[in-house]
Amino acid sequence: MNLIQNLLRVSPEADERRLLQAAAQLVLGFTGLAIVTFVCFQLSVGVVRTGFAFVILISLVSLLGSFTVSCFLSIAAVACLDYFFAPPLFQFGNYVQDDVERIVAFLTTSLVVTALTAKLKRAASALRENRTRWEKAERMAHFGWWERDFTSKHVSLSDEVSRIFGMRPVDLPDWHRRWLDLIHPDDRAKAAEAAIAALNPGGPQYDVEYRVVRADGTVRMVRSQGDVTWDRSGKPLRQFGVLHDITELRQTERDLRVSEARFRTFVDQATDAFFLLDDRSIVLDVNQQACDALGYGRAELIGKHRRDFDAGLDDAAISELKKNLARGAPVTFETVHRRKDGSTFPVEVRVGQFEQGGRRFMCVVRDITERKRTEEALKRSAAYLAEAQRLSHTGTSVFNAHGSLYWSEECYRIWELDVRCGLPDGRRVLERVHPEDRDRVREQIRKDLRQKRERALEFRIVGRDGAIKFIETNSYPLFSAQGDIIEVVATHVDVTERRRAQEQVEKLQQLESDLAHMQRLGIMGELTASLAHEILHPIATARNNARAGMRLLDADPRNIGEVREALACVVRDADHARDIVGRIRDHIRKSHPRKETFDFNEAVSEVIAMVRNTIERNSVLARTSLMEEKAIVCGDRVQLQQVTLNLILNAVEAMASVTEGVRELVVSTEPGEAGGTLVCVRDWGPGIQPDEMERVFEPFYTTKISGIGIGLSICRSIVDAHGGRLWAEACFRGAAFKFTLPPASESSAARGVGEVHVEVLAARTADSQV
Known part of the structure; x- marks a missing residue:
């Protein structure tokens, strides 16, 4: 019954294997009992000698593993002794005291020998299983052992150590030399010094990391540790140690450090401020934007309490926010932050909660001054x-x-x-x-x-x-x-x-009304053309970005980061259109132009980013060739970007009819005359006829079916107002539009941006009203 219960604990395959083994043991045992009984009976051997032969047989059969079968065989052997060898023969029941004692002694001896044999087999099996598990654990952990006998010069290595070194198990008297040869040349001195130092009485424990160069050229990083056994005279007897392959561990550590550095770079480059707070609202970490926004150094902010720079929330409000955070969802709210100099500014804060050695709060803070x-x-x-x-x-x-x-x-x-x-x-x-x-x-x-x-x-x-x-x-x-x-x-x-x-x-007044109506239509058409042409591009870009955001929302899974980026682009383009309308309104009121000093290379990069969708949709290869140093100019950034944007879109549209070859667009900046800047927009389109080189800049002259002919006229007016010059050049293929901008010191003295063009329109409007 115990045999069946034991077999039920294992898999069906093991169950079948053990049943077959037990059956074989039983058959072999009974066969052996029959043979021994027959031989001993024929030789007239007594109970004692026959019992001794039975003990030897049962001991040998017990090596097959089943203790229960061995017990059955012992009982069967007792029956054989009683029936064939103890008088009266051929019947059960023995009344001779000596024979009874001999049979009992046999049975006891047989059971003891069987139990010891079964226990020894189980111990050997467990030892083999443990050794197998240990070797498997060594392979999984890349961990092995080694031992040096300084008396016999004998070196023993586990299979895993041999595998780590890329060699077969060895037993080398000259292992130390072989060992040094396997170490990376740059690490041999360090490893040898550690080995020598460990053999000095009172010296440090052997613990060293080094690289192993295998025969196939692969390199592994290992850590070796060992203890030395000494005799009474202080002479080393043997050294036992372990060897751990830490290649993946060190690579993971390096990757982690790189990832941490990369994440810190990303966080520090973010336009939003990041604050990590503990449950007491103490600052644990911040990014660079947080330092810049508040005017503190990172070391100054870490350790401060939230109330040291938050002037908009009291403890009651914070307690309420924590209750909301406990429900599991991020919380967004507005407050006021106070800089180091005492000035304040409005912010929007988004807080998320997580566990990391305690409750932590990640706060993403955005300056909303401009939004307000x-x-x-x-x-x-x-x-x-x-x-x-x-x-x-x-x-x-x-x-x-x-x-x-x-x-x-x-x-x-x-x-x-x-x-x-x-x-x-x-x-x-x-x-x-x-x-x-x-x-x-x-x-x-x-x-x-x-x-x-x-x-x-x-x-x-x-x-x-x-x-x-x-x-x-x-x-x-x-x-x-x-x-x-x-x-x-x-x-x-x-x-x-x-x-x-x-x-x-x-x-x-029919005639007068018709004339006035025509005049109004002309003036409104001209004004509408100017305004529409100026704001058409940012509106189109905003629409493209909005449509991109809608497509991203329909995607599965949704990428909220990209949707947020698309919406931010829509806001940027809307602000750009608003700035253009503001500029035109200022010019109509004859207000002072908006002058600022900026890097035109950055302005060009912003324009390229705004029209990236249009460029890709028209299969145009766009590249820039910008001067290495900054192209510093002074003027209206939006107006000058509008000039560049108009020239780029004109080039893209011009290449729409190109069906062969590459549609290529190149925007370049280079030093101009007298320290100014020369900007060139070159396309690989059909080009411009020589007699149209100047006419393309005339108002309402256009070669496009759907064009209104006002864009290049406005561009020239803007460039002229900045003290520069705009012209077109024919190329071997396509056309190039170039314009110059004077240095910042000279352009500051130029007339208001677009002032000439708008003044003409305003004068015409005034005439029509009169």
Whole structure:
């Protein structure tokens, strides 16, 4: 039963193997008992000698492993002794006292010998298993042992040590020489000195790291440690040690150090400040941006309490934030930080919690000074826009397929709807439309939406008191990445007074009205062309980045870091467009131009980054060749970047018709005359005809089907205003547009950026008003 239970603990294969082994042992044992019984009976051998032969047989059979089978054989042997050798023969039952004692002695001896044999076999098996496990552990841990006998000059190595050294197990009297030959030449002296020092009484323990060069040329890093056994006279008898292959460990340590250095570099180069706090709000670590933002050194900040630089949160607020963090989600809030000099600035803080030897808080801090200023600007702009709409009787609305999304206050006033009732639906709006115009308006809107086009529509509405108003609407659809309309933006202008005035003077002043209308169209077209051309590129870039962000959100898995980067680019481009509008507004008001000294090489790199999507979409190979030293200029950075951007996009568009060869774009800067800077935008497109070299800079002259011919004219005006010069050159293939910028000291004396061009437009506007 014990045999069966033991066999049940092992695998089915082992179970089958043990059953076969036990069966073989049983068959062999009974066969041997039969043979010994037959021989001894024929030779008339007595109980004692036969029992001794049985003991030898059972001992040999016990080596096969099963103690239970050996016990069965012992009992069977007792039966044989009683039946064949103890009188009376051939029957069981023995009443001779001596024979009984002999049989009992045999049985006892047999069982003891069987138990000892089985125990010895189990011990040997366990020893083999332990040795196998030890060798396996050595291979897994790359850990082996070695021993030197200084009396016999005998060296013993484990298999793993031999494997580490890249050689077969050895027993060499000259091991020390062989050992030194296997060590890297640069490490031999260190290893030999450590070995000699360990053999000096009272010397240091043998512990050294060195490199092993195998026969195949591979190099392994090992650490060897050993203890020396001494005799009474202080003479070394033997030295036993262990050898550990630490190649992967040292490589991991090196990789970890490199990774830590790389991570520290990334963190220090981040534009946001990083603070690592413990549970008591004590600073444990910071990055360089945190030091720069607060005006402290890193050593000064580490150890400070959060309240030493946080002027916006008290302990109660911090306690509440910790409760929110305990729920497991990051927390974002706004506060105020105080610099070393006492000045303060607003920040946005995002806090995450984790465990690392205690509770830790990682705080990512962003300076939102500019954002706050922008918000105040947007609030003022919204107020200005509302006042402008009230003065011009122009309202704005936004709607989609589900209904209205936004109505301005002026829009409510024009349609005479109550703002307190919320956004009006389509039914309420159509109820206000004059019955004679209602079907026409409904059908026109449906048609424009089907054709996905802009529309201009004029119709009548009926007010609360029954008065009729004339409304002029202009709508502009916004499309998704798939080309579907997602929203429609519309303007509503109350043109009642204008219609009435037109009706009154239509016949008397038809010619004068047409002339004035044409003049207004020309002036507005010129102004619109200027403004549209200036802000078209940043808007297009922002749209591309927004679409890229939408694609990243649809990706699986989502890369939130890249989405955040795309949105940041949208904000950057929107700010860029806002700056352009601000520049034009300043020029119209004849305010002072915005001058700054900057590196034009950096400005060029920013422009290349802005149009990277457009360049790649048109399969253009773009490269830069920028001068090694900084190209310092003084002027309006946005305007000069706009010049570069316009030239680059013109070059990309010019190469759209190239079907053979490489579409290549090169933007270069080099020292110009008198310390200035020469900028060149070179394309491999169809080129420019010689008679068009100067005409391309004339206003409204264009060779493009969809062009308006204002871009290069504006570019030349901007460059001229900076005291430079813009021209075109023909190349063997393609064209090159070059412009020069004077040194910062000279360009500071140049006229306002774009001032000449805008003054001409303003003068024309004034003439038309007169």
